[in-house]
Amino acid sequence: MNPNPKARPMRLLIVDDSNMIRSRISRVVQNGGLANVSLVGLARNGAEAVRIARATQPEVVTMDLTMPEMDGVQCIGELLRLLPKINILVVSALSDKSTAIAALKLGARGFVAKPFSDDDLRMALLDVMEAR
Amino acid sequence: MMDSLQETELKLFIDSVRRYFQVITKQEPQITSAFLGTGDVEGHDFNGIVTFSGSYNGHVIVSMPPQLVRELLLLQGETDLSEGNLLDAVGEVANTLGGNARKTLGAGLHISVPVKLHGSSGIRARVRKHPYVITLRWNHQPALVCVDMERRH
Numbered sequence: 001m002n003p004n005p006k007a008r009p010m011r012l013l014i015v016d017d018s019n020m021i022r023s024r025i026s027r028v029v030q031n032g033g034l035a036n037v038s039l040v041g042l043a044r045n046g047a048e049a050v051r052i053a054r055a056t057q058p059e060v061v062t063m064d065l066t067m068p069e070m071d072g073v074q075c076i077g078e079l080l081r082l083l084p085k086i087n088i089l090v091v092s093a094l095s096d097k098s099t100a101i102a103a104l105k106l107g108a109r110g111f112v113a114k115p116f117s118d119d120d121l122r123m124a125l126l127d128v129m130e131a132r
Numbered sequence: 133m134m135d136s137l138q139e140t141e142l143k144l145f146i147d148s149v150r151r152y153f154q155v156i157t158k159q160e161p162q163i164t165s166a167f168l169g170t171g172d173v174e175g176h177d178f179n180g181i182v183t184f185s186g187s188y189n190g191h192v193i194v195s196m197p198p199q200l201v202r203e204l205l206l207l208q209g210e211t212d213l214s215e216g217n218l219l220d221a222v223g224e225v226a227n228t229l230g231g232n233a234r235k236t237l238g239a240g241l242h243i244s245v246p247v248k249l250h251g252s253s254g255i256r257a258r259v260r261k262h263p264y265v266i267t268l269r270w271n272h273q274p275a276l277v278c279v280d281m282e283r284r285h
Contacts, residue, residue, distance in 0.1 A: 019212075019220045031209075066244075093229075096235045097235075114227075114232075
């Protein structure tokens with residue numbers, strides 16, 4: 001039997017320097033009807049995200065921008081070099097239009113501004129996953 | 133050269149605070165006062181500070197009592213109510229308010245990662261002469277947002 005690759009859970013990595021946000025995104029994914037997603041890691045900064053991504057090969061990433069050590073902009077570049085097909089959803093408080101456009105130009109597939117509702121995040125994640 | 137921001141410009145932070153509580157708790161806070169104060173600001177126990185650079189200089193401070201931060205966490209489904217997590221949460225609120233200010237003040241406003249301080253006296257040393265102080269109540273709990281920033285030329 002040939003397994004359908006679309007039926008396999010998508011591997012998700014959550015990157016944010018706030019524990020509150022990492023936990024919240026994780027809860028939305030696990031309790032919010034995104035059954036086809038498997039959480040493979042939580043990273044507190046860009047450098048940690050790159051290390052985890054090397055080991056776990058995520059397909060979807062939620063990415064904060066303002067973080068210590070390596071910020072989200074640099075991390076997006078590193079992740080796309082490492083995993084060119086990765087789908088990145090930026091989740092950031094930098095809610096001005098030019099930041100959102102810059103993130104998309106860098107290769108992110110979507111942008112959610114903080115503060116966000118569970119529904120905002122769920123819909124954005126679904127959009128990004130469908131873009132796979 | 134530095135230029136003080138006008139009170140009307142600083143009111144964008146009132147909108148940001150309102151929106152934060154509305155989105156996260158589905159309940160707007162009551163803004164109890166908003167004024168240009170003195171450096172003698174009385175804060176609460178949990179404080180998040182984001183520093184501005186680039187086209188502006190200064191910072192925004194979010195100051196909350198532990199009960200309010202706990203309620204914000206519980207409403208988001210968080211069960212870890214340790215001191216570290218309360219500090220993380222108030223830092224994230226400051227990060228959100230600081231980041232959202234770019235929508236009005238432009239992408240030349242750069243924001244730092246949040247610094248977190250435990251203890252009400254910690255913020256006094258950070259505040260200069262005339263900060264813009266917003267006091268609020270949400271669900272019977274007080275909180276304070278202090279904006280102290282200038283435009284660079």
